[in-house]
Structure formats: C-alpha cells, structure tokens
Amino acid sequence: MACTRDKQQVINQYLDEEMTLLESKQFEEHLHSCPDCEKHVRELKKTTAIIQSASHFEAPKDFTAGVMDRLPKQSKTKRWQQWIRRHPIVLTAAVFFLVFVTSLSAGFGAEEEIVVRGDGHFIINESERTVVIPEGSAIQGDLFIRNGDVEVNGEVAGDITVVNGRHLQASSAQISGDIEEINQTFEWLWFEMKTLWNDAVPFLTPASEEE
Amino acid sequence: MDIVVKKIVREVKRGNQDAFAELVDLYKDKVFHIAYRMLGNAHEAQDVSQEAFLRAYTNIESYDENRKFSTWIFRIATNLSIDRIRRKKPDFHLEDQVSGTDNLDYHSQFAAxxxxxxxxxxxxxxxxxxxxxxxxxxxxxxxxxxxxxxxxxxxxxxxxxxxxxxxxxxxxxxxxxxxxxxxxxxx
The missing domain is CATH 1.10.10.10 (Winged helix-like DNA-binding domain superfamily/Winged helix DNA-binding domain)
Structure with missing residues (x-):
C-alpha cells in the first residue's frame, strides 16, 4: 500500500498521466526512497498490463443475420417505396410511359375537336365531323385532318393525311400527292415519329421538301 | 468513418432496413466483446449484444447524429449487460457439490x-x-x-x-x- 492516504491519490494522478513533468519527476524521486509506494505503483502497472493483454473476441459469424431476422417486418408499401428510391430509373421510365400513353390517347380520342391544317379555302361541318373542300377551291400544299372525314371536291396541291377519319373523293377532285388514312394507334404512332424525324432532321429528306 | 456512419444512419432513419446490416457489421465485434467481458459467457453475450442492436434500430429516431454512434450503442449494450447481471440467479461455483451426489463437485462434470x-x-x-x-x-x-x-x-x-x-x-x-x-x- 501507499505510505499515506494522500500518496494513494498521487499514485492515481501519476498513472493517469495527470501530472506536470516536474510533479512526476518529484514523485519518481519519492518512489526511489519509499518501498511501499514503489511496490504499489509496480503492482498497479502490472495489473493494467494484464488486463490489457486480454484477447479481443469477435462476434459469431451469423451475428448480423441474426439481428436482421429479428428486426420488425416492414409493410409492403414501405418496402416498395424503398425499392423505388433505389431504382429511380424505373420510376422515370414509368412516368415517361404514362405521359406517352396519355398524349397518345389525347391525340386519338373520339371526342376531340376536328383539327385541320392546310392553306386554302375549306368548310368545316362540325355536326357531321366533315371537312369539305368545295369545288373550284384549291389547297396550296399538304392537307392534314384529325378527328374527322374529308370530302374533296376541289383541288389539293400536296398530300392528304386523315387521322381518325376517312376521305371521300368526288370525280372533280384533283389531288397531286398521296392520300393517307391513319386509324390505328400504331399507325398514328408511326406517323408521329416520321413527322418528328422529318422536322428534326429536314436535311436528310431534301427530295420531299422540294416537291 | 464518421461520415460513412452518418450516411448509413440517415438511410436507416429513412426506412432502409437493409442499411442497418452495415451498421451491425461495423460495430458487432466491439459490442459483442464488451458484452462478453461484462457477462463472461459467449452465449449470453451474443444474446445481449443482438438485443442491443435491435433496441438501437427501434429507437434510431432518438439517436443524436452529432454524437458518436459507437458511444450510443456501447451505452445500450452496457446497460443491457448490467440488467442481465442483476436479473441473473446467483452464480454457482465449480467447487459446489452437485446435488444428489456424494462429494462430486462440478469439476467432475467436464469431459477430460x-x-x-x-x-x-x-x-x-x-x-x-x-x-x-x-x-x-x-x-x-x-x-x-x-x-x-x-x-x-x-x-x-x-x-x-x-x-x-x-x-x-x-x-x-x-x-x-x-x-x-x-x-x-x-x-
């Protein structure tokens, strides 16, 4: 044991390295002259060395799996949310597909208004959903009709495209270009893509431009 | 290390259960070792340290991200170990006599x-x-x-x-x- 109760405190300070250099030098001098304190310090140093030599144990191999198995089960929606969070590309694709389908059905809906694109004189009959090109009038260029039939009695300089409708042709009609009826979704799709392609890269199709 | 742990903890808080496995892997050895030294028995140590991780998971919302995760999980583990020691029946000693025998102590119960x-x-x-x-x-x-x-x-x-x-x-x-x-x- 330490020679005095006070020295017991000092020994702890010494071992915890809570002394200034001078203080520890002074205490070490005391240790040289005091066998009790010297023995006490030696034994404590040995004790901590023994404890520190204790080997470290590792957790058993199946430890993590054991913990994960015992975690509370998550609800299906939560797991689904997690899955989406980790696979954002799927969400992007899904949204894109949704927008795509919506625009398609919008472009193909039966209740849509008649749309006519063309340069010239024509008559739109809303109740019968028919576009009439009267005799004697001419359309300069292409004619595009969506959601309605077209009756051509006059002259059309370019192509006629009818989406979601039919075309009727009088004997007096003069159509310089092709006539195309598009009544099915995939055809519509194909047409849209063709148009987009032609709009995007007009330089690739100079021949049709010049016609 | 701390940044990695913070990231994992945030994932767990968001509800990513799988991320918790990474936390367990990071700290399981230390937690198990503390529990083993507290209890002196590998089986109980595994039980207590796994329980510590379960509690950490269910209370993850109360974990303060500004503190070290190790401090938090060690605290749960030492508290659980002390609880376990208190609840335990008094230890038997190898020198005690096996009941129903004459002069046989527990040393004799072990294989050579x-x-x-x-x-x-x-x-x-x-x-x-x-x-x-x-x-x-x-x-x-x-x-x-x-x-x-x-x-x-x-x-x-x-x-x-x-x-x-x-x-x-x-x-x-x-x-x-x-x-x-x-x-x-x-x-």
Missing part, C-alpha cells in the same frame, strides 16, 4: 481435457484467469474497467457511455484498478 499444445493451454488458462478476475469486480467498476482498458476509450467517451460525470468515472476506474491489484498484483 482435449490435448492442446502446452503453450496454448497456458494461454487459454491465462485468458480465463483474466476474465474471472474481471467478473469478480462489481458491475459498475467492471464496465468502467472494460471501456478504459479493453476498448481504450477516453474518460470523456466513457462518461458519455455511462452517463456519469468524468470525476465519477475516474473514481470507478481507480477503485476497479485497486480491486484488481489486490488480486492480480501478487501473481
């Missing part, structure tokens, strides 16, 4: 030692002896000594784990060290 190289036997005996000495300490000194000398934590960290002022932690380490010295010092 398997042949091990001598130095390995010595090492095992040495390790068992250290553990026995740690187990002889009262639990409150035991945890302080384990965190200080086996886990190498600073006094400040120990005080956070044990939720005690640094001065109290120091006193416990000194008393634990002194108790060990009385038994080990002469060896």
């Amino acid at each position: 030692d398997i042949d091990l190289p001598e130095d390995q036997v010595v090492k095992l005996e040495m390790q068992q002896w250290i553990q026995d000495e740690i187990m002889a300490l009262p639990p409150k000194y035991r945890s302080a000594i384990i965190l200080k000398y086996l886990e190498d934590l600073s006094l400040k960290e120990i005080s956070e784990v044990m939720n005690l002022p640094v001065a109290t932690v120091k006193t416990r380490i000194h008393r634990g060290r002194e108790a060990l010295r009385k038994r080990l010092g002469q060896a």
Whole structure:
C-alpha cells in the first residue's frame, strides 16, 4: 500500500498521466526512497498490463443475420417505396410511359375537336365531323385532318393525311400527292415519329421538301 | 468513418432496413466483446449484444447524429449487460457439490481435457484467469474497467457511455484498478 492516504491519490494522478513533468519527476524521486509506494505503483502497472493483454473476441459469424431476422417486418408499401428510391430509373421510365400513353390517347380520342391544317379555302361541318373542300377551291400544299372525314371536291396541291377519319373523293377532285388514312394507334404512332424525324432532321429528306 | 456512419444512419432513419446490416457489421465485434467481458459467457453475450442492436434500430429516431454512434450503442449494450447481471440467479461455483451426489463437485462434470499444445493451454488458462478476475469486480467498476482498458476509450467517451460525470468515472476506474491489484498484483 501507499505510505499515506494522500500518496494513494498521487499514485492515481501519476498513472493517469495527470501530472506536470516536474510533479512526476518529484514523485519518481519519492518512489526511489519509499518501498511501499514503489511496490504499489509496480503492482498497479502490472495489473493494467494484464488486463490489457486480454484477447479481443469477435462476434459469431451469423451475428448480423441474426439481428436482421429479428428486426420488425416492414409493410409492403414501405418496402416498395424503398425499392423505388433505389431504382429511380424505373420510376422515370414509368412516368415517361404514362405521359406517352396519355398524349397518345389525347391525340386519338373520339371526342376531340376536328383539327385541320392546310392553306386554302375549306368548310368545316362540325355536326357531321366533315371537312369539305368545295369545288373550284384549291389547297396550296399538304392537307392534314384529325378527328374527322374529308370530302374533296376541289383541288389539293400536296398530300392528304386523315387521322381518325376517312376521305371521300368526288370525280372533280384533283389531288397531286398521296392520300393517307391513319386509324390505328400504331399507325398514328408511326406517323408521329416520321413527322418528328422529318422536322428534326429536314436535311436528310431534301427530295420531299422540294416537291 | 464518421461520415460513412452518418450516411448509413440517415438511410436507416429513412426506412432502409437493409442499411442497418452495415451498421451491425461495423460495430458487432466491439459490442459483442464488451458484452462478453461484462457477462463472461459467449452465449449470453451474443444474446445481449443482438438485443442491443435491435433496441438501437427501434429507437434510431432518438439517436443524436452529432454524437458518436459507437458511444450510443456501447451505452445500450452496457446497460443491457448490467440488467442481465442483476436479473441473473446467483452464480454457482465449480467447487459446489452437485446435488444428489456424494462429494462430486462440478469439476467432475467436464469431459477430460482435449490435448492442446502446452503453450496454448497456458494461454487459454491465462485468458480465463483474466476474465474471472474481471467478473469478480462489481458491475459498475467492471464496465468502467472494460471501456478504459479493453476498448481504450477516453474518460470523456466513457462518461458519455455511462452517463456519469468524468470525476465519477475516474473514481470507478481507480477503485476497479485497486480491486484488481489486490488480486492480480501478487501473481
């Protein structure tokens, strides 16, 4: 044991390295002259060395799996949310597909208004959903009709495209270009893509431009 | 390390259960080791340390991200270990007589030692002896000594784990060290 109760405190300070250099030098001098304190310090140093030599144990191999198995089960929606969070590309694709389908059905809906694109004189009959090109009038260029039939009695300089409708042709009609009826979704799709392609890269199709 | 842990904790808080496995992998050895040294038994140590991780998971919302995760999980583990020690029936000793026998103590219940190289036997005996000495300490000194000398934590960290002022932690380490010295010092 330490020679005095006070020295017991000092020994702890010494071992915890809570002394200034001078203080520890002074205490070490005391240790040289005091066998009790010297023995006490030696034994404590040995004790901590023994404890520190204790080997470290590792957790058993199946430890993590054991913990994960015992975690509370998550609800299906939560797991689904997690899955989406980790696979954002799927969400992007899904949204894109949704927008795509919506625009398609919008472009193909039966209740849509008649749309006519063309340069010239024509008559739109809303109740019968028919576009009439009267005799004697001419359309300069292409004619595009969506959601309605077209009756051509006059002259059309370019192509006629009818989406979601039919075309009727009088004997007096003069159509310089092709006539195309598009009544099915995939055809519509194909047409849209063709148009987009032609709009995007007009330089690739100079021949049709010049016609 | 801390940034990685923070990231994982945030994932877990967001509800990513799988991310928790990474946290377990990072800390399982230390937590298991503390529990083993507190309880002196691998089976109970596994039980308590797994329970500690389960509690960490269910209480992850209350974990303060500005503090070290290790401090938090060590605290759960030491508290659970001390609870377990308190609930345990008084230990039996190998020297106690086996009931219903004449003069048979528990030593006789073990199979004959398997042949091990001598130095390995010595090492095992040495390790068992250290553990026995740690187990002889009262639990409150035991945890302080384990965190200080086996886990190498600073006094400040120990005080956070044990939720005690640094001065109290120091006193416990000194008393634990002194108790060990009385038994080990002469060896």
